Amino acid sequence: MVHGLAAHLAPEELTVIVNTGDDFEHLGLAICPDLDTVCYTLAGLANFETGWGRANETWNVIANVEKLGGAGWFRLGDQDIATHLERTRRLKAGQTLSQITRDFCQAWGIGPTVLPMSDSPVRTIVQTDAGELAFQEYFVHQRCEPRVKSFRFDGVASAEPAVGVVEALHQADALVICPSNPWVSIDPILNVVKTLPAKPIVAISPIIGGQAVKGPAAKMYAELGIEPSALAVAKHYQNFLAGYVLDSVDAELEKSVNQLGLKTLTTNTLMNHLTDRARLAADVLHFVRSL
């Protein structure tokens, strides 16, 4: 979605605020999966097939770490490890995550501003029938198999938004909530930001026909006792939303979303190819401007 927006907006018109609740330390490296996926995508370095990591990647470090008895369940490519290694070094030298991200974006030739939601660590904990799990332990190591009961964002009470986040929110003409997991990708940001400005806010449903396009969003809704649907996501955000974008296959839900007080755009929201990203972004921008 961000990639599509970047295709239509000048670099200074787009600021991306990224979840860091999925961040963790692994093999001694500070890993920020969401930040890196956004940056690799905007830089044209992303692996489009996997949806994570870098294209044309090699795996010589992790293969050899495994030979020495180290953990191999979190697949880190060699080019990707360079990002974590240099970030870890800079964090230890006292730089903030937002400074580091700014420098990396410059090195990668990324135009839009990419901001971590906070420079303080916030860690998403998934409370499950298999106990409390750090997010990557739940998501990658245990493949989202444990049944979810609730979520906790450790550190969120004391975490300030990163430098630039509050300013960006107040200078923006509108806010777009990308079609990501409401529970673990968007809620951490909302919990850090705490108050949203009085601007048009639009969300795009990550659920199409009752299924998450990828990831465990639909499974989480079901396990929490809510029928997974584009409507459920609209209700999740309804307190602050002006508009809502849902997929054409969910057209029959449009009226129910309107009854929540939200304007709607019904369009094809599935992004299989790069051109889909740009087309959906154009539709969303048009919708936002109409509000």
Add this chain to the structure above:
Amino acid sequence: MVHGLAAHLAPEELTVIVNTGDDFEHLGLAICPDLDTVCYTLAGLANFETGWGRANETWNVIANVEKLGGAGWFRLGDQDIATHLERTRRLKAGQTLSQITRDFCQAWGIGPTVLPMSDSPVRTIVQTDAGELAFQEYFVHQRCEPRVKSFRFDGVASAEPAVGVVEALHQADALVICPSNPWVSIDPILNVVKTLPAKPIVAISPIIGGQAVKGPAAKMYAELGIEPSALAVAKHYQNFLAGYVLDSVDAELEKSVNQLGLKTLTTNTLMNHLTDRARLAADVLHFVRSL
């Protein structure tokens, strides 16, 4: 030399005590160049052309670290980085360097026992006309260009020999000092070990025809005001040496070495190929047994 000895001795007959004064932290990684070169060589993983690092190496991490503004002067290959990453993780988890080295040797299928000289950090500082330099800063970054005045081994006073070192020295039939740099590769070990057992001790000259086979040993001797030669190295060790191995091109120095009270073996000591290593080791073992 160690590779050659390993070709002739049963695994339980050979213990290698390795200098850790060259160790340093770089990019947040605990790097042990001498330990790794010994282990990679014994495991058949070493790069025979460079004399450091691993064969069939790729360089994707360091290339990308450099793109992000990180230091690239110390060339770390991808497979090699796996070693440092897993070692760093284990050190932070409280394992000792000798434990880690034992585990790595097992993973790499290395038979002989490889011991770091100490589990405590000892850091070789080169005092030069360009100031005090950490060893790798002098050796790699500044290419041994500054003029050497003296050496210091930070931490050596409080560093105990690693578990197994003292036992190995006392159980050994003989000690072989490999043809390495006396000032910065052997002296740190001797300074940690402090007292050598009353066993035949033999050294092989790293200087052939006044030149170091590789590295700055000859340059260091000259800068310290000593004419670099196989004889100068014999004098360096003479207090505890029983026998000395020098190259055939230095045959005219044999008598002077004998006058120091040392038995001598004059043979071809240059090791260009794997077969040279095994042949020299056979000659040295024969010489040691004759003492």
